[in-house]
Amino acid sequence: MIIIKIGGNMVNQLSEPFYQQLKSLQNNGEQILIVHGGGNLISTCDQFIGQITHKINGIRITNKSTIKISELVLNQIVQPHLNELLSQHDIQSVMLNQNGQSFLHGDYLNQSIYGEVGQVTHVENSIKQAIDHKVGILSPLAMGNHHQMLNVNADTAASDLAALLHADQLVLLTDVCGVKVHQQMINHLNYKYTKQLIQKQEIKNGMVPKVKAAFYALQHGVHNVFITNSLKNIGTKVTL
Numbered sequence: 001m002i003i004i005k006i007g008g009n010m011v012n013q014l015s016e017p018f019y020q021q022l023k024s025l026q027n028n029g030e031q032i033l034i035v036h037g038g039g040n041l042i043s044t045c046d047q048f049i050g051q052i053t054h055k056i057n058g059i060r061i062t063n064k065s066t067i068k069i070s071e072l073v074l075n076q077i078v079q080p081h082l083n084e085l086l087s088q089h090d091i092q093s094v095m096l097n098q099n100g101q102s103f104l105h106g107d108y109l110n111q112s113i114y115g116e117v118g119q120v121t122h123v124e125n126s127i128k129q130a131i132d133h134k135v136g137i138l139s140p141l142a143m144g145n146h147h148q149m150l151n152v153n154a155d156t157a158a159s160d161l162a163a164l165l166h167a168d169q170l171v172l173l174t175d176v177c178g179v180k181v182h183q184q185m186i187n188h189l190n191y192k193y194t195k196q197l198i199q200k201q202e203i204k205n206g207m208v209p210k211v212k213a214a215f216y217a218l219q220h221g222v223h224n225v226f227i228t229n230s231l232k233n234i235g236t237k238v239t240l
């Protein structure tokens with residue numbers, strides 16, 4: 001299985017080669033699960049209702065209004081849009097967050113700091129049947145113990161899933177060609193170097209949950225993890 005995380009900024013920038021590559025992976029019998037973001041649109045909607053976006057290391061502080069906005073944006077706007085884009089390219093896909101359905105379950109990350117933000121605790125096994133050799137499209141939302149929705153950073157959700165489903169590969173597709181140091185993309189990134197880069201603030205903002213997600217997946221048995229803007233170019237290969 002290959003898990004591909006597509007950031008909100010990337011959804012409308014997917015190129016023809018991306019769709020061709022996805023199609024050929026699917027034709028080769030790979031099971032593909034896309035976890036999509038949509039953080040850009042959540043922030044826009046928050047602004048519309050007069051709320052200021054607060055993030056700590058790329059994790060959105062989520063109050064009760066924002067969780068409703070996140071559900072609407074991710075499940076009813078981004079997911080159907082991505083499904084439509086795939087269908088326009090003759091790729092059979094299945095939306096996994098429709099009609100209140102939630103394959104991800106979670107707990108609060110730290111309610112006093114982040115509010116309605118979750119960490120994934122488990123994924124329903126039936127997700128594999130639901131995908132059924134199509135391309136699965138999943139939102140980064142998890143159902144809490146009291147059936148409340150919890151907002152999960154999409155990079156984190158993708159790596160949790162990759163670990164829980166024993167995926168071979170995790171691709172974190174974003175709007176930069178890879179991790180950069182002094183404006184230059186680096187081909188490889190290991191754990192020790194990453195810690196230094198975070199300390200020096202060379203890696204910051206949205207790239208922080210991405211590299212953390214990458215290491216979490218590797219530490220939990222995922223073989224290959226890439227941070228890239230393309231399925232063809234491996235971008236930055238992350239290793240332990």
Ligand SMILES: Nc1ncnc2c1ncn2[C@@H]1O[C@H](COP(=O)(O)OP(=O)(O)O)[C@@H](O)[C@H]1O
Pocket residue numbers: 006007008009010037039058173174175176178179180181202203204205206207208
């Ligand atoms: N060292 C770095 N290398 C590349 N990008 C970085 C780095 N540090 C911070 N970033 C920022 O991280 C962004 C990607 O994270 P984010 O905006 O959250 O993307 P996505 O929406 O795809 O999850 C890049 O556009 C860039 O602005």
Ligand SMILES: CC(=O)N[C@@H](CCC(=O)OP(=O)(O)O)C(=O)O
Pocket residue numbers: 006007008009036037038039040042058059060062070117118140151152153154155206
């Ligand atoms: C808790 C948390 O931070 N959730 C994210 C979920 C969406 C996301 O991660 O979208 P991108 O991948 O486009 O950034 C958020 O609300 O922005």
